Amino acid sequence: MRTHTCNGISRSDIGNTVTLIGWVKSKRDQGAGLIFIDLRDREGVTQVVFKPEINKENSELAESFRSEDVIQVTGTVEERPEIDGQSTFNTEIATGEVELIVSEVKVINRAEVLPFPLDKPVNNEDLRLKYRFLDLRRPAMARNMQLRHRITKTTRDVLDEDGFLEIETPILSKSTPEGARDFLVPSRLTPGSFYALPQAPQQYKQLLMCGGIEKYFQIARCFRDEDLRADRQPEFTQIDIEASFVTQDDIIGLTEKLLGRVFKESIGAEAPASFERITYQDAMDTYGSDKPDTRFGLHLTDIGDIFTNSQFKVFSGALKAGGCIKAINAKGLNSASVGQIDKMTKAAIEAGAKGLAYIQARGPEPADWRSPITKFLSEEELQGLKEKLNIEEGDLVLFGAGDWDTVCEVLGRVRLMCADYLNLLEGNTDLNFLWVTEFPLLHFDKEEGRWHAVHHPFTRPVPEDEAKLKAGEYAGLRAQAYDVVLNGYELGGGSIRIHEADLQDAMFTALGVSEEEKKTMFGHILDAFSFGAPPHGGLALGLDRVAMLVCGTDSIREVIAFPKNNKGTDLMSDSPAEVDFKQLRELYVQSTAKKDKKGQPQQPAPAK
Numbered sequence: 228m229r230t231h232t233c234n235g236i237s238r239s240d241i242g243n244t245v246t247l248i249g250w251v252k253s254k255r256d257q258g259a260g261l262i263f264i265d266l267r268d269r270e271g272v273t274q275v276v277f278k279p280e281i282n283k284e285n286s287e288l289a290e291s292f293r294s295e296d297v298i299q300v301t302g303t304v305e306e307r308p309e310i311d312g313q314s315t316f317n318t319e320i321a322t323g324e325v326e327l328i329v330s331e332v333k334v335i336n337r338a339e340v341l342p343f344p345l346d347k348p349v350n351n352e353d354l355r356l357k358y359r360f361l362d363l364r365r366p367a368m369a370r371n372m373q374l375r376h377r378i379t380k381t382t383r384d385v386l387d388e389d390g391f392l393e394i395e396t397p398i399l400s401k402s403t404p405e406g407a408r409d410f411l412v413p414s415r416l417t418p419g420s421f422y423a424l425p426q427a428p429q430q431y432k433q434l435l436m437c438g439g440i441e442k443y444f445q446i447a448r449c450f451r452d453e454d455l456r457a458d459r460q461p462e463f464t465q466i467d468i469e470a471s472f473v474t475q476d477d478i479i480g481l482t483e484k485l486l487g488r489v490f491k492e493s494i495g496a497e498a499p500a501s502f503e504r505i506t507y508q509d510a511m512d513t514y515g516s517d518k519p520d521t522r523f524g525l526h527l528t529d530i531g532d533i534f535t536n537s538q539f540k541v542f543s544g545a546l547k548a549g550g551c552i553k554a555i556n557a558k559g560l561n562s563a564s565v566g567q568i569d570k571m572t573k574a575a576i577e578a579g580a581k582g583l584a585y586i587q588a589r590g591p592e593p594a595d596w597r598s599p600i601t602k603f604l605s606e607e608e609l610q611g612l613k614e615k616l617n618i619e620e621g622d623l624v625l626f627g628a629g630d631w632d633t634v635c636e637v638l639g640r641v642r643l644m645c646a647d648y649l650n651l652l653e654g655n656t657d658l659n660f661l662w663v664t665e666f667p668l669l670h671f672d673k674e675e676g677r678w679h680a681v682h683h684p685f686t687r688p689v690p691e692d693e694a695k696l697k698a699g700e701y702a703g704l705r706a707q708a709y710d711v712v713l714n715g716y717e718l719g720g721g722s723i724r725i726h727e728a729d730l731q732d733a734m735f736t737a738l739g740v741s742e743e744e745k746k747t748m749f750g751h752i753l754d755a756f757s758f759g760a761p762p763h764g765g766l767a768l769g770l771d772r773v774a775m776l777v778c779g780t781d782s783i784r785e786v787i788a789f790p791k792n793n794k795g796t797d798l799m800s801d802s803p804a805e806v807d808f809k810q811l812r813e814l815y816v817q818s819t820a821k822k823d824k825k826g827q828p829q830q831p832a833p834a835k
C-alpha cells in the first residue's frame with residue numbers, strides 16, 4: 228500500500244514518484260484549493276501538498292479531510308521552496324526539506340471528531356485510557372512502545388548469547404505465599420478448587436533448575452492483587468532469570484551486563500561496567516531507604532553520642548529504649564515554607580514518627596536558630612550539633628528519634644522531600660545504578676507476633692547464619708539477597724536460593740508453616756530438593772519499571788500498551804465486569820457482593 232513510510236523520504240527521492248499511507252495529523256487550508264496536510268504514520272511525518280492546478284478534484288476532496296482520516300497519496304517528491312527569499316525547510320522533522328506534491332489521493336477510512344487532540348498534552352488520564360487505541364498513536368506513546376520492544380529484544384539477545392533458555396511457566400498455577408494477595412481462578416472441572424495466577428514464577432524456575440535446565444529466563448507476566456500506586460499494576464511483567472551453579476557475584480555480573488546493553492541499545496546511554504554496592508544496613512543508615520537515590524547527598528547522620536545524658540527526654544528516652552537519634556542537614560532550606568514543613572511533618576507521622584523536630588538556622592549561632600526544641604537543649608548539646616552537622620546560616624536541620632527502623636524510614640522520606648524542595652535533581656541526567664546487598668533474612672512482625680521472609684521463603688541465609696536458622700535463632704540473620712536500584716527506583720531483586728530439603732524445612736518452620744502445610748503447600752519443592760537439587764540463584768527485573776526509566780516517564784502506565792487505571796479498571800473494555808449468573812453457576816461460585824441503592828456494587832471500606 229506504500230512505497231515509503233511517512234519518515235522515509237528525503238532529498239535523494241526528489242523527482243521520484245512515491246506512495247504514502249497514514250493519518251491526517253493536521254491540515255492547513257490556504258484557500259483557492261491549496262492545501263497542506265501533515266501525514267503521519269508510526270515512523271514520522273511528511274508534508275503532502277494538494278495544488279488545484281495539478282488536480283482540482285483532489286483539492287476539493289482534501290478540503291473535507293479531518294484529523295485522523297486515513298488517506299493514501301501518490302505524488303512527486305519536491306524540495307520545499309523558498310518563499311520571499313525565506314526557506315520553508317522544517318528542521319523539526321526528518322523529512323523537513325522535502326514535500327510530496329499529490330497527483331492521486333484515496334480516502335481509506337474516515338475518522339469521527341476525536342475525544343481529545345493527539346498532538347497536545349492531555350491531563351485527563353482516564354480519557355486517554357478509555358481511548359487507548361487513539362492514545363497509542365501519539366508519537367510519545369509510539370516511541371515508548373518501540374523502546375519497550377528494544378528492551379525485550381536486547382534482553383533476549385543478551386541472555387541467548389549467554390546460553391539461557393526462554394521457557395514459559397504456567398499462568399494457571401497454585402496459590403503460593405509470595406507476599407501479596409493472589410488472583411484466583413475457579414476450576415470448573417474440580418468444583419470448589421481454585422488456581423492462582425502467578426505472583427512470580429519463583430517456584431517453577433527453581434523446579435526448572437531441579438530439572439537440570441541450568442539457565443532459564445522468561446519475560447513473565449505476574450499478577451498481584453494489591454492496592455495500586457503510580458508504579459504498580461495488578462498485572463506486570465518481569466524479566467525473570469534463574470541459573471544453577473552460580474554465586475551472587477555471577478548473577479550480579481550478568482545483570483550488570485544485561486542492563487548495560489539494554490540502556491545502550493535503547494537510548495544510547497552508558498551504564499558503568501560494574502555498579503556500586505552498598506549493604507542494606509549502610510543504605511538505611513545513610514539514606515534511610517533500601518532503594519536509595521544516590522544522585523544527591525543529604526545523608527542521615529547519627530547524633531546519638533551528643534545526647535546520651537540529655538535532659539530532653541524525647542532524645543535521651545529514645546537512646547535508653549535501644550533506639551537512635553539521627554538528623555539531616557538540608558543546606559539552604561532554612562527558607563522552607565510553613566506548608567513545606569507541614570508536609571514533611573505529615574510524611575514523618577505517616578512513616579511512624581510522633582512529629583518532626585527541626586532547626587531553621589537563621590544565623591550561624593544557636594542563638595539565631597528558630598526551633599521548637601532548642602529551648603530544651605543545653606549549650607554543650609547545641610554546640611555539639613553545630614559541629615557534627617556543620618550547621619551554617621541558611622540550613623534546615625531535621626531530626627528523628629526512636630527505634631532504628633522507624634527513624635531511618637522517616638528521615639529517608641523527608642530526605643527525598645528536601646531534595647525536591649531544593650530542586651537538587653533539576654536537569655540531572657545521571658544514571659546511578661546501585662546494588663543493595665546483605666538484606667536481613669527475616670523480619671519480626673510485632674503485631675502478628677511472627678517472622679516473615681524479607682525477600683521470599685526460598686532465599687538462602689549467608690553461610691555463617693545457616694546453623695542459626697536451623698537452631699531457631701532468627702534475629703539478625705542475613706540473606707544472600709540483592710536488589711538493583713536506579714536513581715531511587717528498585718529495578719529488581721533476587722537471591723541465592725536454598726537447595727537442600729532440611730534447610731528449606733527449617734526456613735518454613737521459622738515462618739510458622741505447620742508440618743501439615745509443608746506437605747500440602749510445599750511438598751513438591753521439598754521433594755525436588757531431596758533428589759540432588761543443584762545450587763542455584765536468580766533475580767527478576769521489573770520490565771515496566773526498567774522501561775519507565777529508559778523512556779524517561781514517571782508512571783509505568785506510560786510504557787504498558789493497555790494498563791489498568793489506579794482503581795485496577797481497564798476503562799477501554801470496562802473490565803472487571805459482572806458476569807452472568809449462569810457462568811458463575813458453572814463454576815460453583817456465588818457472589819456475596821452487596822449492591823447499593825442504585826444497584827452499584829458496594830466498594831470495600833478503605834484500607835486503614
Ligand code: ASP
Binds near residue numbers: 767
Ligand atoms: N521472584 C522474585 C520476585 O518476584 C525475584 C527472585 O527472587 O528472582 O521478587
